Amino acid sequence: MELSLDEVESPIGILLLAAGGGAIHGLDFADCAPRFRRSLEARYGAVALRAAADPCGFSGRLKAYLDGDHGALEGIPVEPGGTAFQRRVWAEVRRISPGITRAYGEIAASLGRPSASRAVGLANGRNPVCLVIPCHRVVGSGGELTGYSAGIERKRWLLAHEAGARGAFPERLCGAAPARGERTAVERW
Template sequence: MTVRQPEHWTLERISTPVGTVLLVTDGEGAVRALDFDDYEPRMLRLLARHYGPVVLSPGASPAPVRAAIAAYFAGDRQALDGIAVRTGGTEFQRQVWAALRAIPAGETRSYGQLAASIDRPKAVRAVGLANGANPVGIIVPCHRVIGTNGSLTGYAGGLERKKWLLAHEARA
């Protein structure tokens, strides 16, 4: 039996207009997780599920990543587009997360539309589960997924934050 060595990554806490975010980056500067500090236990569970043992050390994320996050919250809707993200998860989950990144800022998609975009129109529930398991909030914009009737459905960061993020992107 092979014992998996823990990953060693950096954890930075960044203040934003919607609360403090937890930003986890690896040694190459790729984002591994982004979540809100009041959802830290959820983030830690997702990291363990996707990667096994992880050691998070407080520190600064790469300057370009911090600058992109600051620019996004200052109104630059495309600021997060170039950030390198590395995720675990299944192949299906990674397909869903890639499709999320293809939703332009200021626009939304239903779960059905998202499922159709990956050529799995009947996998609406599975798409919803993959969306909920996204470890990189905001950058992989799961907040842009809404109910078929246009309602704001669940968001791991809370519906008030989802509403704020969508309004922020619509204004920018």
């Protein structure tokens, strides 16, 4: 399998975007690159990632989202793989509007499995297309921020960003641009 790979700068770290066939197959933070690659290889076996600017226009839409157009990610085709239950969870999570949160238990109940909040959390943790499948919008039953594989600080920033809050975190939390002569994640593939 060959996929196009792009890096997208964000205030909370560089994002790696893998796309092909008109869909996003992977989206994760560059400091989570080993997990990103493992997820792709678990679904497709050997994967060739080729550097490409703005594959399928998805990088531009991601930048628009980060610039405040919270609807920019809606309707983007994704190929996340996963079990039937995971795909149901991810489809339900995609229905959560920007600026809104839902509890793990609420999602479980909406899927007809009210006692499966833990399974919803596990599915969220295996989401290979962060932001587009907005697992950051899923919170604990009391509204507490729990379980975001890229870090609670990023989850907090994303929720504040969608709520319109500015300055909740430093302009650049992590994932600064590489120093002169240092290879980017795309170049390392």
